[in-house]
Amino acid sequence: MGAIRLEKVKKTFGTLDVIPGVDLDINDGEFVVFVGPSGCGKSTLLRLIAGLEDVTDGKILINGTDVANEAPAKRGLSMVFQSYALYPHMTVYNNIAFGLKMAGESKDVIDEKVQSAAKILNLTDYLERRPGALSGGQRQRVAIGRAIVRNPAAFLFDEPLSNLDAALRVNMRLEITGLHQELKTTMIYVTHDQVEAMTMADKIVVLQAGRVEQVGKPMDLYSNPANKFVAGFIGSPKMNFLGGDIAAKHDCHEIGVRPEHLAVSTDGGEIAATVKIAEHLGAETYLHVEADGLGPMTVRATGEVDLGENDRIFLTPEQDRIHRFDQHGLTLSGA
Amino acid sequence: MSTRASTLTGRIMSAPSIIVLFLWMAVPLGMTIYFSFLRYNLLSPGMEEWIGTLNYEFFLTDPAFFASLANTLLLVGSVLIITVVGGILLGLMLDQPIFGRGILRLLVIAPFFIMPTVNALVWKNLLMDPVSGMFAWIASLFGLPAIDWFTNAPLTSIIIMVSWQWLPFAVLILLTALQSLDRDQKEAAQMDGAGPVSIFFYITLPHLSRAITVVVLIETIFLLTVFAEIFVTTGGGPGLATTNIAFLVYTQALLQFDVGGASAGGIVAVVLANIVAIFLIRLIGKNLDN
Amino acid sequence: MENKQTPLGYVSFSVFAWIVGLLIFFPIFWMVLTSFKSELEAISIPPSFISFDWTLENYVEVQERSNYFKFAMNSVILAVGSTLVGLVFAVTCAWAMAFNPTKRTKDALLWMLSTKMMPPVGVLVPIYLLFRDWGLLDTRFGLIMVLFLMNLPIMVWMLYTYFKEIPTDILEAARMDGATLPKEIIFVLLPMAVPGIASTMLLNIILAWNEAFWTLNLTTSDAAPLTAFIASYSSPEGLFWAKLSAASTLAVAPILVIGWFSQKQLVRGLTFGAVK
Missing domain, CATH: 3.40.50.300 (P-loop containing nucleotide triphosphate hydrolases)
Structure with a gap:
């Protein structure tokens, strides 16, 4: 055909x-x-x-x-x-x-x-x-x-x-x-x-x-x-890209973490951040946060999460879902 | 939509129009330029000889040239002012709710469709005649003496006639532009506390500026070559009082048979028109890009 | 501003507007009225508005004495002839420019426009001489050619702006559907462009009908249209106002009707799409 x-x-x-x-x-x-x-x-x-x-x-x-x-x-x-x-x-x-x-x-x-x-x-x-x-x-x-x-x-x-x-x-x-x-x-x-x-x-x-x-x-x-x-390009909201120390820790130029692959906690975690805007969609919540030393990030949390402007939170990426990129933007194999 | 085949077809199909227009304009224009350097009179055939720029010297130093240039500028300038100002006022008027607006609009634009020779003769005889014309009768109602328009104010008479003919053109275009003005803008301005006068100067007039430019440029092109109105009413007189450049060239060519001199005059007219045309073409060209 | 008008304001403004409108229209009204008067009443002072003997005599006499229909026929032939010739050239040219543009299309369009800005006196002398040498003076054929060429840029421009509004997608869809070029033009483009083509023709007829430079300079009798016929009334011996009015009324009536019908499209045609 x-x-x-x-x-x-x-x-x-x-x-x-x-x-x-x-x-x-x-x-x-x-x-x-x-x-x-x-x-x-x-x-x-x-x-x-x-x-x-x-x-x-x-x-x-x-x-x-x-x-x-x-x-x-x-x-x-x-x-x-x-x-x-x-x-x-x-x-x-x-x-x-x-x-x-x-x-x-x-x-x-x-x-x-x-x-x-x-x-x-x-x-x-x-x-x-x-x-x-x-x-x-x-x-x-x-x-x-x-x-x-x-x-x-x-x-x-x-x-x-x-x-x-x-x-x-x-x-x-x-x-x-x-x-x-x-x-x-x-x-x-x-x-x-x-x-x-x-x-x-x-x-x-x-x-x-x-x-x-x-x-x-x-x-x-x-x-x-x-x-x-x-x-x-693929995935919504967009993947977060983080450089600097956290990338060095993973032995690469930059890492990428999707908003849905970040665990949110109010007690402690890898990345400290301040909530700027919380969009409650019902089934889920998009948190637009300012991560300390890393700049703006987006997090996809559950619908029931009770967070608002200026709340302090901690984010932890799921380790096996981290994407690693070299300085040309190409994916490095192996996590 | 650009495949080789379609581009080729496009070229072939647009060629005829471009070629005939080129022949129609470029060839005669080239001949006019050539003639303008010759001593060439139809009454003495076979006597043509190259005389360089002598025709231009004669034409440009001829008092008739200055008179006709002044007349041309006066005619164009006056008609432009009358039609643009009148056009804006009438456009604003027709943009309001009026009983029977559609029919009223038809009446206002009607003069544009009247052929120039009819326009000229109706005004000259039925309206402006010092004995039996409408204006003479109206003057007598107020106990005033009748004005002999074409003897005492010949150029003014021509200006009135031509303005009457071109006013509808300005109205049509300015009205179209007015109607494309966003109502929200006016309402926003009203919310901001602007009165009708401020709205006109800060919102309406800037919105019209482009349409006004178009009216001015296009009218100028046509008004530079006003011919029939003069031809059938005054014949350029009395004296040179109503001779414009177009008419002057006509008299030299077809009444005095001075081909060389008329050609030089024609070229001068072309140069004058092109000064205006450049602006108009730029404006329209920009529009094409959007 | 519209929403705040009181009924009284509406009425008084309407009255004012109608007075202005009627004043502008007055010369035409007066011409028509005069055409139904006797020659004597036509020049009487004070002028008679209604109370005169209405007569059709002028219309009859205009035809009998001066063979009005010959001139009218010439006007029709020149206007329609130049329009039809122009349409053949302009449709193909505008099609090519709108749908198969090249880098030079814009320049070509502007160049065409610039030919329209050439004052006719600039080429009067050679055109007159060429026409004389080729035996084209005072022939319908010669004048049809002149009027066609004079209005060709406007026709191309008008059609171009109309064609531009037809989405290229639709023609491409036809091509995907297997339509050949002639079929694409006949079954898809032309039916969609009918209003644009019609108004282009009407505008061209108006312009050709009223053209009064070439028609006055290149004709004497055989091919002379109504513009020249009316001009013959300018001589003192031709001064019969009622008959002049009757002839004028006949000369402008058809064009006035066409003009009223096509007033909206006129703006586009006369401004080359610069005002919409």
Whole structure:
């Protein structure tokens, strides 16, 4: 169906190296998420795969064939855009049918495919409406429907949930994951939100400045980040980075401790700190503290913890969860 | 959206327009520059000869040039002041709730769509005629003597006509800009204790500054070349009283057939227009980046 | 400020505003009114506002004596012709510039704009001579070309700003859906751009209809449009106010209607998108 392989894919705009050279293997049926801060080249990489941009150099193999110089439509991929990019002057039905019409399918085939896609996506009642008359979530589903009917080798998603409100985003996340389980088609999903990456992906590709920082399963990236960037990017709230004496004690340049891997005590511990702000979320509490001699840190404590401004506390990292980094930000093996 | 194929298609598809415009502007302009260095009169064909900058010397030292330059500046300046001030006032007026505002707005902008020759003749005859015109009758109601507009105040008459035509343009643009003013800003200022006058000077006017600049620049470009209104009413007279640069070039070229002199005048007009155009193009260019 | 108005304030301000508006509109009103008077009543003092013998005679005579429809026909042909020619050039050019921009696109756009700022007198002499030598003086074809070229920058700019508002995503979606370039333009771009194209055409028709430099200088009779026809009333022997008014009313009426319909888009077209 859809195995995609990138070989030394390179993209320059003028003198600017947006993608200096990426190698990547995406297996058939995999849900791969490209994640990274804005401007890291993740969308550009997706557009290169889609064929909306020319590669400057390198190969893009879909099921073994190099498509780097093929027109987008010839690659057998479909794409869901951030803005949904629905045709505003066409009904939902015609939006979904457009690709099939362009491919010259017969009316009956088109109707059958559109109806079945509409059924999967709960759009049957809306087929005669225009996109303007739909809610954000419904538009999103139309965009997905348009992608499904073409029976592509792979789906490409470009930040599809960023225009939705928080509650709807969680819903659509589940829907897309469900869709993947049902269709078992390769999906490449671009997002800047590491939560989406963690929850949806089979495989996460972390990008920064056009470079692949690390590729792996979500929990692998969480537990064994290859470098300081990945360690800081994956996980929320962000990992605390500590230098100086405490790092020297662990025989490295800098250590990283996740907020959830710090034990809180009022009696004693490794690091003394003053609480600045306590955010009580109910199930858990985020403590923003000023550690003596180390600067600001974030701690994730239980929901019931009764601490407030200016309380003195002590923090102790779980020893086997400490990440050690050298002066280049690379992870040192062995704790 | 930049693949090699689409960039190429883009080039091919924008080429025709760019080429025809280039031919339309650059070629005649080059010819005008060339003619401006020749002794070239249509009445004595075959006598053309290179005379260097003599045409420019004649044109620029001709009293008619100074008169027409002064007229041009007076015309442009007066119309700008009238239309911008009037445009702001009318814009503010039309931004208020008024009974039948939509229709009122149509009436106010109507003059802009009147063709210049109609505008000129309606004003000259129906309104400004010293015997049977509307203004003469209104003056007589107050026991005043009728003004013979085109004899005694010819340039003023042209200014009034042209202002009437361009006022709606200023109103349209300033009103559009006014309507894009954030209501919250006005309300915040009211909360801060600003009265209507302070709101106008501290909030509204700064917000309008960009639109005012656009009005001034675009009107200037068109007003520098006012032609039809003069052509059908005064013919540039009496004497040179209403001759502007555009009209002067026209008389030299098509009435005196002095191609060389007219070309030199044309180039002078181009230079004057370009001084304004540079500012306008910069302004619009900046806008393109956003 | 709006929320604090009293009913009395609203009424008195409305009355004031309407008086101002009617004063501005008065010359047009007076022209229309005069067109229904006899020549004698047209110049009578005091002027008659309502109590005169309404007549259509002027309209009939304008046609009979001066072949009004020939000029009107020329105006229509010049305005529509130059607009259609311009549209073909401008749509392709604006499409390319909006959706396939290169580094030089911005410069090209500004350069096009700058040609619009060239005073026509700067090129009057060579254009006149070339037209004379090529036999284009007083021909509709020649004038259509001039009007088309004169307004081409505005058309390109207007369409460019409209096309810019169409998200590139949608065209890319069409491309992913397998649409070829012509299909992408016909099925996706043009339907979405219909309002923009329509207002561009209307503005161009208005500008071409009212153009009064080239039409006065490059025509004498055969290709002369209404601008030139009205100008012929400026000579003393042409001074018949009622007929002048009737001819003028006919000349401005269609454009006034079009102008009223397209007033909103006009701002964008005339300011090159600098004011929205």
